[in-house]
Amino acid sequence: MEDSKKTYKTGMPRLLELAATKKPLVILSVILSSLAAIANFIPFIAIYFVIREILRVWPEFSNLNISELMKFAYMALGGMLLNVFLYVSALMCSHIAAFGTLYELKINFASHLAKVPLGFHIMIGSGKLRKITDENIEKIEQFIAHQLPDIVAAFVAPIVMLILLLAVDWRFGSAAILGMAIAFAMQILLYGKDGAKEMMAKYQTSLEDMNNASVEYIRGISVVKAYKQTVYSFQSLHKTIKEYTDMVIPYTLSWENPMSMYTTLINHIYLFLLPVGILVGMNTTDYRKFAITFIFYLIFVPSIAGVLMKVLYVNSDVTRIFNGVEAMDKILSEPELKQPIHPKTTESFQVTFKNVEFSYKKEEKIKALDGVDFCANQGEVTAIVGPSGSGKSTIAHLTPRFFDVDSGKILIGEVDVRDFTSSYLMEKVSFVFQDVFLFKQSIYDNIAMGNPNATKADIESAAKAAQCHEFIEKLPNGYQTVIGTKGVHLSGGEQQRLAIARAIVKDAPIVVLDEATAFADPENEHLIQKAFEKLMKNKTVIIIAHRLSTVRNANKIIVMDQGKVIEEGTHNDLVAKEGKYAAMWKTYNTTSSWVMNDKEA
Numbered sequence: 001m002e003d004s005k006k007t008y009k010t011g012m013p014r015l016l017e018l019a020a021t022k023k024p025l026v027i028l029s030v031i032l033s034s035l036a037a038i039a040n041f042i043p044f045i046a047i048y049f050v051i052r053e054i055l056r057v058w059p060e061f062s063n064l065n066i067s068e069l070m071k072f073a074y075m076a077l078g079g080m081l082l083n084v085f086l087y088v089s090a091l092m093c094s095h096i097a098a099f100g101t102l103y104e105l106k107i108n109f110a111s112h113l114a115k116v117p118l119g120f121h122i123m124i125g126s127g128k129l130r131k132i133t134d135e136n137i138e139k140i141e142q143f144i145a146h147q148l149p150d151i152v153a154a155f156v157a158p159i160v161m162l163i164l165l166l167a168v169d170w171r172f173g174s175a176a177i178l179g180m181a182i183a184f185a186m187q188i189l190l191y192g193k194d195g196a197k198e199m200m201a202k203y204q205t206s207l208e209d210m211n212n213a214s215v216e217y218i219r220g221i222s223v224v225k226a227y228k229q230t231v232y233s234f235q236s237l238h239k240t241i242k243e244y245t246d247m248v249i250p251y252t253l254s255w256e257n258p259m260s261m262y263t264t265l266i267n268h269i270y271l272f273l274l275p276v277g278i279l280v281g282m283n284t285t286d287y288r289k290f291a292i293t294f295i296f297y298l299i300f301v302p303s304i305a306g307v308l309m310k311v312l313y314v315n316s317d318v319t320r321i322f323n324g325v326e327a328m329d330k331i332l333s334e335p336e337l338k339q340p341i342h343p344k345t346t347e348s349f350q351v352t353f354k355n356v357e358f359s360y361k362k363e364e365k366i367k368a369l370d371g372v373d374f375c376a377n378q379g380e381v382t383a384i385v386g387p388s389g390s391g392k393s394t395i396a397h398l399t400p401r402f403f404d405v406d407s408g409k410i411l412i413g414e415v416d417v418r419d420f421t422s423s424y425l426m427e428k429v430s431f432v433f434q435d436v437f438l439f440k441q442s443i444y445d446n447i448a449m450g451n452p453n454a455t456k457a458d459i460e461s462a463a464k465a466a467q468c469h470e471f472i473e474k475l476p477n478g479y480q481t482v483i484g485t486k487g488v489h490l491s492g493g494e495q496q497r498l499a500i501a502r503a504i505v506k507d508a509p510i511v512v513l514d515e516a517t518a519f520a521d522p523e524n525e526h527l528i529q530k531a532f533e534k535l536m537k538n539k540t541v542i543i544i545a546h547r548l549s550t551v552r553n554a555n556k557i558i559v560m561d562q563g564k565v566i567e568e569g570t571h572n573d574l575v576a577k578e579g580k581y582a583a584m585w586k587t588y589n590t591t592s593s594w595v596m597n598d599k600e601a
């Protein structure tokens with residue numbers, strides 16, 4: 001049984017843990033990349049030999065040993081080619097490792113998402129989840145494929161450089177190392193400066209807010225225009241852009257001076273060589289040897305800039321990846337739905353709420369359901385009505401255990417829903433919600449999803465019962481038409497009827513319908529009602545609807561208000577009672593006759 005939240009390492013240890021999923025390939029890639037970093041210095045060694053050869057014969061250049069020079073030229077070329085070959089091989093290994101890790105991560109993520117309570121998806125929203133899966137997990141792929149080999153190279157290169165610098169002439173080497181040490185110290189100060197990490201996190205958040213606002217603005221543009229909300233909507237987009245600008249300009253400016261000092265310093269490390277060069281030159285007797293080493297250092301030392309810049313960029317890339325991993329781990333540490341140790345089954349299917357209390361935000365203690373008691377009998381339709389926010393949808397969410405109750409219990413037959421395995425519970429409950437989700441697959445597959453063992457005849461008969469058969473037959477490829485392909489557009493009512501067909505095929509003993517007819521036009525509503533009749537036959541049906549006409553014939557009506565059941569009975573009982581329901585019914589009749597009169601007029 002899974003209860004407490006899982007915890008994960010943070011920062012680099014967590015990234016390395018993720019990279020270790022494909023350890024041998026990652027290690028190979030790191031080794032190859034380190035060798036590539038070493039090979040990168042071969043041309044410099046060749047240059048050293050060339051300078052030595054030239055100065056050896058100086059000023060009699062006719063004595064130059066051309067074949068020796070050519071050897072060094074080949075050495076330089078060979079070093080370059082070896083560097084490219086090793087680096088490309090390192091990247092190949094790291095990419096294969098990265099894709100493998102990415103695959104496993106996505107599978108783990110998806111399987112975890114399937115195990116967390118379904119309510120978690122409602123709370124977090126599909127947009128945010130998609131962003132985390134698409135963007136943050138991709139960042140990890142980037143890290144393993146690119147940054148990891150680069151990080152290693154970025155640290156191996158300065159080490160090789162140090163050795164080379166000290167090996168040729170320790171005096172010039174020490175001068176260059178002093179420059180490098182100052183640059184390194186500056187880098188540590190830059191990244192460690194007060195609030196640098198927080199600023200980076202703030203920068204990411206404000207960038208995300210701006211992106212979300214622009215996506216929302218573009219997605220909602222039709223509504224915005226139809227309701228003449230252009231200025232207002234643009235204002236909220238403008239606000240996030242302004243917030244981003246207000247944060248990013250001072251942030252960038254705060255980096256301006258230290259960054260310029262850092263880049264100036266690493267591009268001018270050779271300046272540290274000059275005083276040492278003068279001192280050494282003044283005290284030398286072997287000018288030829290002095291010239292060879294000094295010229296070599298003057299050529300070699302500027303390449304330090306490239307190596308140190310790489311270290312800096314690797315640092316900032318990695319900080320960005322940490323944030324992505326954190327967002328992913330936050331979801332991975334979400335507790336999975338508790339599964340019973342001794343699962344039970346049931347033969348009877350009435351649904352009973354016993355003193356159920358539930359709140360979405362536990363810390364705020366606002367109760368969505370506050371001591372709810374009712375029973376939805378088997379073979380009957382129980383309708384839940386009530387004003388907006390009274391807790392109707394929450395009842396629909398708790399029945400199939402999208403969330404667990406805070407106190408009280410929900411029974412199916414005599415068994416607490418928490419004592420069923422999730423798969424058993426899913427088998428026994430069908431739900432048709434207002435926002436129907438259809439997959440980009442054939443109509444046939446979309447209906448068959450309700451029951452993988454359904455035959456072609458089952459699918460067709462469900463489609464007929466759900467009043468879908470006729471419109472499906474008219475589609476270009478009938479049942480094999482893929483939803484979402486060019487020219488295939490289904491109306492809201494048609495989509496709802498397909499969802500009902502899916503539920504009919506599933507043939508679960510309990511059916512939860514949440515406002516399924518809210519968007520339907522009269523003709524569609526009639527068809528949907530007919531579809532419902534087939535779906536609801538001999539089932540325990542809990543129907544949540546605003547339209548009182550659709551619940552009038554229900555066997556029992558539960559009236560909700562502020563998370564409590566305030567009335568219960570048949571339509572006639574409740575009208576006679578002259579309570580809240582009677583008032584709602586009266587209002588409903590007035591508005592519908594008002595609509596009729598209006599139409600007649």
Ligand SMILES: Nc1ncnc2c1ncn2[C@@H]1O[C@H](COP(=O)(O)OP(=O)(O)OP(=O)(O)O)[C@@H](O)[C@H]1O
Nearest residue numbers: 122123360361368387388389390391392393394395
């Ligand atoms: N995802 C959520 N996060 C936080 N609070 C929520 C969430 N969903 C609903 N609530 C709150 O729980 C209470 C009951 O909401 P619920 O959606 O069950 O009411 P409803 O009667 O179905 O309303 P409507 O008819 O408008 O759909 C409300 O106060 C609502 O604000």
